[in-house]
Amino acid sequence: MVPPIYPIRARFFGREQYRDPSMSDIFSPVSLGEIQLANRIVMAPMTRDRAGPNDEPTEVMVEYYRQRASAGLIITEGTQPSPAGKGYWRTPGIHSQEQVAGWRKVADAVHAEGGKIAVQIMHVGRAAVQANKDADAQTVAPSAIPCPDLIPGPTGVPEATVPPRALETDEIAGVIAEYVTAAKNAREAGIDAVELHCASGYLPMQFLSSNSNQRTDQYGGSAENRVRFVVETLSALAEAIGPGRVGFRICPGIKLNGMDDADPAETYATLLKAVNGLGLAYVHLIHIPNDGFDSLELVRANWTGPVIENNGLNLDKAKAVLADGKADAVSFGYAYIGNPDLVERFRDGVGLAKADRKSFYTGDGDDRRGYTDYPTYTQIQEEVSE
Numbered sequence: 001m002v003p004p005i006y007p008i009r010a011r012f013f014g015r016e017q018y019r020d021p022s023m024s025d026i027f028s029p030v031s032l033g034e035i036q037l038a039n040r041i042v043m044a045p046m047t048r049d050r051a052g053p054n055d056e057p058t059e060v061m062v063e064y065y066r067q068r069a070s071a072g073l074i075i076t077e078g079t080q081p082s083p084a085g086k087g088y089w090r091t092p093g094i095h096s097q098e099q100v101a102g103w104r105k106v107a108d109a110v111h112a113e114g115g116k117i118a119v120q121i122m123h124v125g126r127a128a129v130q131a132n133k134d135a136d137a138q139t140v141a142p143s144a145i146p147c148p149d150l151i152p153g154p155t156g157v158p159e160a161t162v163p164p165r166a167l168e169t170d171e172i173a174g175v176i177a178e179y180v181t182a183a184k185n186a187r188e189a190g191i192d193a194v195e196l197h198c199a200s201g202y203l204p205m206q207f208l209s210s211n212s213n214q215r216t217d218q219y220g221g222s223a224e225n226r227v228r229f230v231v232e233t234l235s236a237l238a239e240a241i242g243p244g245r246v247g248f249r250i251c252p253g254i255k256l257n258g259m260d261d262a263d264p265a266e267t268y269a270t271l272l273k274a275v276n277g278l279g280l281a282y283v284h285l286i287h288i289p290n291d292g293f294d295s296l297e298l299v300r301a302n303w304t305g306p307v308i309e310n311n312g313l314n315l316d317k318a319k320a321v322l323a324d325g326k327a328d329a330v331s332f333g334y335a336y337i338g339n340p341d342l343v344e345r346f347r348d349g350v351g352l353a354k355a356d357r358k359s360f361y362t363g364d365g366d367d368r369r370g371y372t373d374y375p376t377y378t379q380i381q382e383e384v385s386e
Helices: 059-067 097-112 169-188 203-208 228-241 264-278 295-302 315-323 334-338 342-348 377-385
Strands: 008-012 015-019 030-032 035-037 041-043 073-079 117-121 193-197 246-250 282-286 307-310 329-332
Touching (some): 041 342, 169 193, 203 264, 264 295, 315 329, 329 334
Parallel strands (some): 041 073, 307 329
Antiparallel strands (some): 008 015, 030 035
16 A cells, blocks of 8 residues: 655745655656746756857757657757847857747757747857857947956867947847747747856856946845846846746856856845746756855845756766755756756666767868767667667
């Protein structure tokens, strides 16, 4: 006889809740806003540099995402909402009809396999190399402060970034409108949701961070002002396509692309409190160590919606995070490159294949090497038995 399951009363970071332990299993379904996931394993966004010459999703990209559709949710590589938002070579856009048509093929392929997919909208702001962009595409940022980190150019060799132009106050609404159009285009393409990329030192994080945002208007200065751009963007996205189809990704304290916020705990607590009532689908946390605070505790203390946990997880760690009620889903990046059947490998206890780092970024929209040529473990077994 199977013993009955009783809800467990637990207190997580000052928030009391009831949970059914059977529903925290990594293979159990979960709802993130309006998105119904078959399991709690999420494919994290990863730049792979395979878009076509007009930044359109290619047929090889369609196959890449189709192969990985057993994930509860696929979050795509960072996708620029406008030519100005591009900074890397061969990253896809979602601002032209050709690009929308390409994403429609991706969405159809994922849905045909029973999967769900969200497009990560990524405006890089100052983290851009001009040779990667259209010749007439400007590089903009909250303040005219260059990104100190090098960015790979078209040949893969790291180059100095473009000195940005500071956005005028009356231009900011137009940038937010580009995000909104991108989200509407995603839904037109049949994409299930969008994720606003607020990490990795890109435009939203440039507004959030005190060292890259030196503005003196209502978008700069105090934490309340520095979070304003992200709050207004998330609010506009929620209004455009519904809050339950909008997520956002953060990484408090990360130093990538010249970020060095004076008080990331204050900044992100302010942000999370400001958007907590919007009814958004999830916050996607890249969980890195920080002096003086734990970012997952920070999220749980200031946010009551679903959480996707990311960074350095293996299967055992992921299961523990879910079992403890610290997150609602977990995301994997690197593991998904060499293992299109990651869910099945986890479920059946099969070892993971290693990915070839040399082929992560080829810059060729037709290159399948190290992209769609990783076999599933069942394919390997079939080849061995022949």
